[in-house]
Amino acid sequence: MSSDVHYTLHHPKWYRRRVSVWWWLQKRSYAQFVLRELTSVFVAFFAVVSLWQLHALGEGPEAYAHFMARLKSPLFLALHGVTFLFVLFHSITWFNLAPTAIVVRLRGKRVPDFVIAGMNYLVWLVASAAVAWLLLRG
Amino acid sequence: MAETITLSVARYRPEEEAEPTVQTYEVPYRKDWVVLDALNYIKDQLDGSLSFRWSCRMGVCGSCGMTVNGEPKLTCAVFLSDYLPGPIRVEPLQYFPIVRDLVVDISDFLEKLQKVKPWIILKEEKPLSEGEYRQTPDQLDTYKQFSMCINCMLCYAACPIYGLEPGFVGPAAIALAQRYNLDSRDMGAQERLDILSQKGGIWDCTFVGECTKVCPENVDPAGAIQQYKLAGAAHWFKSLLLPWGAK
Numbered sequence A: 001m002s003s004d005v006h007y008t009l010h011h012p013k014w015y016r017r018r019v020s021v022w023w024w025l026q027k028r029s030y031a032q033f034v035l036r037e038l039t040s041v042f043v044a045f046f047a048v049v050s051l052w053q054l055h056a057l058g059e060g061p062e063a064y065a066h067f068m069a070r071l072k073s074p075l076f077l078a079l080h081g082v083t084f085l086f087v088l089f090h091s092i093t094w095f096n097l098a099p100t101a102i103v104v105r106l107r108g109k110r111v112p113d114f115v116i117a118g119m120n121y122l123v124w125l126v127a128s129a130a131v132a133w134l135l136l137r138g
Numbered sequence B: 001m002a003e004t005i006t007l008s009v010a011r012y013r014p015e016e017e018a019e020p021t022v023q024t025y026e027v028p029y030r031k032d033w034v035v036l037d038a039l040n041y042i043k044d045q046l047d048g049s050l051s052f053r054w055s056c057r058m059g060v061c062g063s064c065g066m067t068v069n070g071e072p073k074l075t076c077a078v079f080l081s082d083y084l085p086g087p088i089r090v091e092p093l094q095y096f097p098i099v100r101d102l103v104v105d106i107s108d109f110l111e112k113l114q115k116v117k118p119w120i121i122l123k124e125e126k127p128l129s130e131g132e133y134r135q136t137p138d139q140l141d142t143y144k145q146f147s148m149c150i151n152c153m154l155c156y157a158a159c160p161i162y163g164l165e166p167g168f169v170g171p172a173a174i175a176l177a178q179r180y181n182l183d184s185r186d187m188g189a190q191e192r193l194d195i196l197s198q199k200g201g202i203w204d205c206t207f208v209g210e211c212t213k214v215c216p217e218n219v220d221p222a223g224a225i226q227q228y229k230l231a232g233a234a235h236w237f238k239s240l241l242l243p244w245g246a247k
Ligand code: SF4
Pocket: B148, B149, B150, B151, B152, B153, B154, B155, B156, B171, B172, B175, B211, B214, B215, B216, B217, B218, B219, B220, B221
């Protein structure tokens, strides 16, 4: 054995790899995950706009009309379009993941995944229909 | 005509090189060979210095986990024919420090596994005269899936959170904690929750879900962690509403 080879006894010389900042581009599923996390920003945006709307409503009819007029500006329309797509992605990905987290056992048997996911979609549909009915009936 | 297939294998010889390199080998292609067979062919016929771990070659021991074409796999469970026409890239498992070639240091996982107390905890033992601890098939069924883990650590190698946040206890250890929580004989759920509610525990998981996809035993560690989170949150609510009731 040549003399310049020496083993570090009981203490291997590990090679440690670093995680690249672009790790989420290495796999489609990672990118999808990051996108799903990103949707929360848009969900928050929707929430803030809704709160703002409530606030305007409290300020009286004039303030409300002003608020609604502002919502109709191209900037807000475009923003809402994008937000809608992201929120849709958010809802669908989370509904599909729900069965993983929620385990319901009926008579000792686990309720199948599609039933749990289906329930989520059903509640979503009913809630959306109710909101649509409330808004569009007048 | 003897067909062959190329394997690009990651090498790291700490006494010779400062960082890993790639070496390619030409091995015979056989329909019934798994990637591990090809590695053993290299070791026996071409280059005895190549180091890798394996034992059972039948998906039971969990020691042959490596990165094959970028995906964490049990090398005894993936066939050369899955990767035609090649070349097949074989690298050590991601995120773990490399000791040599395809061998990684797993002590971090072993420490974490111990931390979550993966054994049945009893407040007090029954006297022998009272007989065994019984369990119905339904009770067994609630945790059986999580008990199938073979500690192969593929789920760690698939988890970007473990890569970014080395303190994270990680998928398999949490799944095993949940396996004992759900066991009707166990009384240690609170102890484990105390440990896993801390930094590095269940809340570090952001539900990437890759661990479940790569698990060769269908353990569904991602499910275990999310169910654990739900139970943890429910427990926290209960202790908030009924501070004297929840223990
Ligand atoms: S949970 Fe699955 S992937 Fe993770 S160590 Fe256990 S068997 Fe391997």
